[in-house]
Amino acid sequence: MYSFEENIRKVEPYVPGEQPTGKVIKLNTNENPYPPAKGVTEALESMNTDLLRKYPDPTADILVKELADFYNVGEEQVFVGVGSDDVLSMCFLTFFNSDKPIFFPDITYSFYEVWANLYRIPYTCKELDKNFEIVPEDYYGENGGVIFPNPNAPTGLYQELDKVEDIIRHNPDVIVIVDEAYVDFAGESARSLIDKYDNLIVVQTFSKARSMAGMRIGYAISNPHLIKCLNDVKYSFNSYTMNQTSLVCGVEAVKDRAHFEETVHKIIETREWAKEELAKLGFEFLDSKANFIFAKHPEYDAKELFEAMKKENIYVRFWGSRRIEQYMRITIGTKEEMETMFSFLKRYMNK
Amino acid sequence: MYSFEENIRKVEPYVPGEQPTGKVIKLNTNENPYPPAKGVTEALESMNTDLLRKYPDPTADILVKELADFYNVGEEQVFVGVGSDDVLSMCFLTFFNSDKPIFFPDITYSFYEVWANLYRIPYTCKELDKNFEIVPEDYYGENGGVIFPNPNAPTGLYQELDKVEDIIRHNPDVIVIVDEAYVDFAGESARSLIDKYDNLIVVQTFSKARSMAGMRIGYAISNPHLIKCLNDVKYSFNSYTMNQTSLVCGVEAVKDRAHFEETVHKIIETREWAKEELAKLGFEFLDSKANFIFAKHPEYDAKELFEAMKKENIYVRFWGSRRIEQYMRITIGTKEEMETMFSFLKRYMNK
Numbered sequence: 001m002y003s004f005e006e007n008i009r010k011v012e013p014y015v016p017g018e019q020p021t022g023k024v025i026k027l028n029t030n031e032n033p034y035p036p037a038k039g040v041t042e043a044l045e046s047m048n049t050d051l052l053r054k055y056p057d058p059t060a061d062i063l064v065k066e067l068a069d070f071y072n073v074g075e076e077q078v079f080v081g082v083g084s085d086d087v088l089s090m091c092f093l094t095f096f097n098s099d100k101p102i103f104f105p106d107i108t109y110s111f112y113e114v115w116a117n118l119y120r121i122p123y124t125c126k127e128l129d130k131n132f133e134i135v136p137e138d139y140y141g142e143n144g145g146v147i148f149p150n151p152n153a154p155t156g157l158y159q160e161l162d163k164v165e166d167i168i169r170h171n172p173d174v175i176v177i178v179d180e181a182y183v184d185f186a187g188e189s190a191r192s193l194i195d196k197y198d199n200l201i202v203v204q205t206f207s208k209a210r211s212m213a214g215m216r217i218g219y220a221i222s223n224p225h226l227i228k229c230l231n232d233v234k235y236s237f238n239s240y241t242m243n244q245t246s247l248v249c250g251v252e253a254v255k256d257r258a259h260f261e262e263t264v265h266k267i268i269e270t271r272e273w274a275k276e277e278l279a280k281l282g283f284e285f286l287d288s289k290a291n292f293i294f295a296k297h298p299e300y301d302a303k304e305l306f307e308a309m310k311k312e313n314i315y316v317r318f319w320g321s322r323r324i325e326q327y328m329r330i331t332i333g334t335k336e337e338m339e340t341m342f343s344f345l346k347r348y349m350n351k
Numbered sequence: 352m353y354s355f356e357e358n359i360r361k362v363e364p365y366v367p368g369e370q371p372t373g374k375v376i377k378l379n380t381n382e383n384p385y386p387p388a389k390g391v392t393e394a395l396e397s398m399n400t401d402l403l404r405k406y407p408d409p410t411a412d413i414l415v416k417e418l419a420d421f422y423n424v425g426e427e428q429v430f431v432g433v434g435s436d437d438v439l440s441m442c443f444l445t446f447f448n449s450d451k452p453i454f455f456p457d458i459t460y461s462f463y464e465v466w467a468n469l470y471r472i473p474y475t476c477k478e479l480d481k482n483f484e485i486v487p488e489d490y491y492g493e494n495g496g497v498i499f500p501n502p503n504a505p506t507g508l509y510q511e512l513d514k515v516e517d518i519i520r521h522n523p524d525v526i527v528i529v530d531e532a533y534v535d536f537a538g539e540s541a542r543s544l545i546d547k548y549d550n551l552i553v554v555q556t557f558s559k560a561r562s563m564a565g566m567r568i569g570y571a572i573s574n575p576h577l578i579k580c581l582n583d584v585k586y587s588f589n590s591y592t593m594n595q596t597s598l599v600c601g602v603e604a605v606k607d608r609a610h611f612e613e614t615v616h617k618i619i620e621t622r623e624w625a626k627e628e629l630a631k632l633g634f635e636f637l638d639s640k641a642n643f644i645f646a647k648h649p650e651y652d653a654k655e656l657f658e659a660m661k662k663e664n665i666y667v668r669f670w671g672s673r674r675i676e677q678y679m680r681i682t683i684g685t686k687e688e689m690e691t692m693f694s695f696l697k698r699y700m701n702k
Contacts, residue, residue, distance in 0.1 A: 003524035004550055007448045009445050049395065207406070229359050237466060241434075
């Protein structure tokens with residue numbers, strides 16, 4: 001063994017999630033089944049590629065302005081990054097520098113634990129209750145910060161704003177991050193609380209409701225002071241992260257409010273119909289408000305069912321981890337994709 | 352003051368470099384004055400934007416393959432990232448986990464110090480000699496890793512490969528990173544040493560010779576083991592960084608070898624001519640092998656000259672820091688841009 005091996009960072013070997021190509025029904029990574037706004041295609045078609053020889057605007061000005069306009073906040077209240085993963089990671093690095101543990105749910109987005117480990121941030125996971133609900137009181141204790149998704153993943157459960165506010169109000173001494181990747185399919189955003197609480201950051205993404213997972217765009221909305229802190233940290237070690245195409249495509253995606261509302265509406269409609277179909281087949285599931293459903297069947301083993309679906313080129317997500325061994329997460333695809341899945345399930349279950 | 356302020360990361364406030372728009376001669380950030388390969392424009396024009404709704408391939412397979420093909424190495428020897436800043440930062444995080452200090456030159460790319468601080472890596476800066484040359488013997492001592500650019504920035508000085516190899520050979524116990532952002536304008540790459548030394552990583556970028564600063568693409572070439580370590584760390588905390596457009600544009604840029612060679616050739620030609628012109632005006636400068644020239648004038652104060660040029664909409668780079676107070680860094684633009692600069696300088700100096 002070489003001596004330099006000792007200095008190489010040890011990490012859990014990770015296998016990237018399945019990204020099958022070809023003719024498959026892909027309901028495993030919560031992508032949007034509808035294409036992005038037409039303006040995105042037009043922006044790429046007409047792009048002046050001579051611009052690419054120059055560094056992109058580090059302030060991402062055009063995109064920040066468009067988002068500020070859309071959400072009716074000031075430009076100095078918006079921070080953008082390379083997907084909400086980048087934005088959240090930057091929030092951990094910027095705001096979670098306490099010796100006290102940060103709090104997040106035990107069943108939640110798996111990267112919270114990863115970033116806490118990466119930045120050596122102590123953390124405590126708060127168990128969801130037996131209905132997989134977040135218990136606000138669990139987040140009252142002394143801590144170094146709080147983060148949770150709303151709706152939560154992979155449960156899909158949405159907490160009404162008064163419960164979210166309760167957690168924020170009980171934590172005035174630390175930063176509270178509400179990760180709203182799926183909120184457009186759910187209900188009211190905590191954005192409306194930003195003027196009221198100086199410790200609140202809301203993070204959203206272009207990967208779900210805006211059909212742009214492939215462009216990697218996420219953003220945070222907060223008060224100007226916290227946004228400045230994020231930008232200061234970002235600029236201090238990597239100024240140019242958002243590439244030129246992300247900026248122009250992002251602007252076009254935000255501009256097309258009609259397309260955004262229409263696709264969100266279709267997905268919600270398909271989700272509610274899918275719940276009825278799942279119920280008819282005897283599935284048990286949480287009342288998801290996201291673009292996926294977290295479901296189990298009392299008579300069928302989740303892993304076996306997952307494998308059987310995969311053989312039919314229908315990909316859903318299965319973890320097999322503690323408390324969720326019998327659950328699968330099914331992304332809401334188009335009505336046609338869901339129909340294909342249901343006809344397979346009916347055949348499989350002889351119904 | 353709120354209590355949460357205590358937990359906010361303290362950083363040096365940073366002002367992003369000037370990115371003037373409008374009709375200016377921009378010789379301040381070492382961008383390429385020529386547009387990227389034509390295939391890049393065609394790729395964007397014909398892009399299937401429905402792909403954008405899906406997450407990009409986390410392995411960046413198509414781009415990795417194209418680079419492996421171009422450089423005649425195995426696919427498992429290439430790592431790609433969001434600009435060489437991202438690649439270098441990932442190398443620091445992955446390989447520099449020793450209690451001993453890493454070594455890099457005192458006058459060099461300013462981000463080495465930033466990443467070392469960010470990841471709490473101890474470091475020692477080794478002074479360039481009075482001719483601004485790296486002294487290989489300075490890098491022989493016990494250390495936690497070595498990194499230097501070749502050509503160095505902002506000096507532009509290129510070290511012949513035997514000097515580079517000398518540093519690598521004297522450091523078998525640690526990882527040595529050769530940052531070759533500007534090597535295409537200079538001479539032989541340390542890529543040729545990769546099979547010989549198991550501790551060597553070579554980092555390059557699309558931002559200079561490939562005219563793609565705006566797309567944010569960088570890469571590392573090394574042996575399969577070290578590339579796997581980089582990918583393991585990357586996947587462990589942020590799997591999807593390269594967006595879909597970077598992947599397809601990157602492929603097209605690499606494919607067009609003729610365009611790449613032609614623009615590099617033109618820039619070298621303009622650089623050598625610019626040296627003659629600078630000499631005629633009495634400038635003193637290092638024999639740069641990069642796409643910029645680091646120059647001073649014995650009779651004119653650098654800061655004053657820099658300001659005077661800026662008033663004429665000619666932007667060059669000036670730092671005013673220790674040992675380089677009287678130097679300006681002039682990026683090589685098109686012949687026409689350089690001519691405009693020289694006619695201003697002649698007027699300014701009454702020559």
